Amino acid sequence: YYLMFDEQGDQLLAMTDPIAERVRKIGGLTLRSISQISKMQRIEDNNAEYVEPLDMLAELCQDNQLLAAELRKAHVVCDENNDISTASLIENWIDETERRTWFLFEACRRAETSGH
Template identity: 55%
Template sequence: MTTVTLGEPLTSSANLTDDATRDISGAMNSVLADVFALYFTTKNFHWHMTGPDSANYQQLLDEQAEQLFLMTDPIAERICNVGGRTLCSISHKARTQLGDDVVYVKPSAMLAELSDDNKVLTTTLRNVHDLCNKHHDIVSASLIEPWIDEAELRTWFLVEATQHDDRGVAQS
């Protein structure tokens, strides 16, 4: 098995400067790590959801997790296309991700945490979008735009869901 070091650049058709390749691939790898972390958190909360609305929340979280997972290939492929290297392993991802591990969380706290995490992802995506624009990487910026919209929608659905307490009663 041949091992390639992360520092070894890939051949790229993106025609970006070395600085752009380094900056964009680094930022996109951080996004990739955060998306995987949010995917795992979302699936974990899906599996551990309890209460009267658990079936509805599980469906919502399953849809959101699928949306997050579908982001991973385009992110990784774009990193390679600009000449960068992607995350290599779970341990590499763990060194670059945000987040923490919690054993049990109440349903309302799960939804609030996911809402906050999606807000953070939205901000990160906007910052990476700005970085791509700075380096005139229109393709990466264009890929990111629908992900910003999706993150905002996930946040909105989660905020709406948190308008109910852990017994499913609307909060005033």
């Protein structure tokens, strides 16, 4: 799981620069602070001291499903504004997000069937 989480974290981190660059290229403002991020975030933090491994996998799966839904909404906005470049980036991110969701779903299923 560690390697899978590491790969998935790298994918998510790799999205940040292209997002910021696209926002600036089309004249928008980027996020400026941690407090601004916390006010705008749609995926809730889990501050529990301990999370069971299977629960962690399920939560990450749901978080990725939510991310895919938000990316699809953003794609609609791109289409409405003829922003082909941003739409292209979003399509790749949706594919990566669906792949992460699939891996997490399968990991949950395998853990449930193996009794772990």
